[in-house]
Amino acid sequence: MLGVVIGGSAGSFPIVTNILAALPKNYPYPLFLCLHRLKHVRTGFVEALSLKSALPIHEPHDREQVLPGHVYLAPANYHMYITTSGTCISLSTEEVVNHSRPSIDITFCSAAKTFGSKCVGILLSGANKDGALGCKAIKDAGATVIVQAPDECQVRTMTLAAMKATTVDFVFSSHQIISYLQKLNG
Amino acid sequence: MDEVLNISEEDFRRIVSAVRTASKVDLIHYEPLLLCHRFERFMQMQGYSSVSVLIEKIMQDRVFVDILLNRIRVQTTEMFRDPQMWRELDQNVFPRLKGESVIKIWVPDVCGDDELNTLLIMLDRNDLLSKSMVYATSAYAKVLADVKIGQIDAKKLEISLDNYSRLEPNGSIEGYFERLDKYTCFSSKLLSNVIFIERSLIFDNPPDKGFNLVLFRNRALNYSQYTRKSIIEKLYKSMIIGGYFILGIGENLKGLEQVTNFVSMSKTENIFRKL
Structure with a gap:
């Protein structure tokens, strides 16, 4: 199975909303979103993302089953893993990584291990280096890494860190990211 | 930049087996995905790039095994979480x-x-x-x-007090802590x-x-x-x-x-x- 992981922080929310709005209801792959968020704000995020999305969006419970065409948003104050079989989500309260829980590095590294070369990692705007190591893990697994063009990012720190950590496959504008995901054929 | 460590399933089993042999602690009861990540993180923090070197250390040094077991344990996060x-x-x-x-x-x-x-x-x-x-x-x-x-970690205490303020905006739990010279202790009472x-x-x-x-x-x-x-x-x-x-x-x-x-x-x- 192919899996798409998307990470972002400051400035990424509008891009994620646009991506989800552009994907069809019968999208054949699961999407995993790891977005930095306030730990005390537990409601509203899924609802806001769902407004324009045809895909069902969940904040998964631990050991929730993964289904194609579903979007899994890392819950506040938990790290989100994808089990090695790719069929389940695991949550964890381990220490913060890069000052973040959920940490993009954790979700991306887990996706690299699970999906191997059948993974697409997309890193969006953000203000710290979380996700850079995860992009490297995805690249090392032989999969595809895309970063949002730094010039387009509201905050470019995150994408620049990823580009420093590994050789990314594509530096795309948000329109190009959407087009890539629409045409994606695993 | 840190390096990505990726322990294979076979290496993971070797580490679990070594810990069992060295300490009689059987980690088989723990979630393998998280445990594997804990091992990877431990190796990163301790500067181990080879599983074989880690296993050798586990087999030779019981104190090291205790440190390992302590570090891989997942802590809770903060007081008044949620x-x-x-x-x-x-x-x-x-x-x-x-x-x-x-x-x-x-x-x-x-x-x-x-x-x-x-x-x-x-x-x-x-x-x-x-x-x-x-x-x-x-x-x-x-x-x-x-x-x-x-004994309470200062940073953790700060986060905990912030959490409490969300439960009780005008309340205070300062009275439950004893501020000493170098650290803070939770109420012994x-x-x-x-x-x-x-x-x-x-x-x-x-x-x-x-x-x-x-x-x-x-x-x-x-x-x-x-x-x-x-x-x-x-x-x-x-x-x-x-x-x-x-x-x-x-x-x-x-x-x-x-x-x-x-x-x-x-x-x-x-x-x-x-x-």
């Missing part, structure tokens, strides 16, 4: 426990002081501490010893109400029976599916009918319907009641 849950307890659970002559409470698998200290403060605020029997158990004597000492018992959640019997409340938030995340089921069944059996059981908000009881019979008291905060 303030809404504590508000729910304050408003809907503690008032129902007030009529009990003795309130038996179990905090199993203690891995740090956060949940226990929060519970003690909440019991004290509700005038329930004097009639409560609070058991804190862990398989690790050192963990219990550290909790008993009550409150900790003196706790019965600390070294006991494995997997292998040993519960420390008592007839519990009114079992606080088990986010601990089940760390166990394998099979072990999680047997642990929650054990906790369920240790409770009285009508007793309260609390999981973390990222958990649920799916797959446990055959071994437990709980009704949800709060779907968002994961508070259950035994039928």
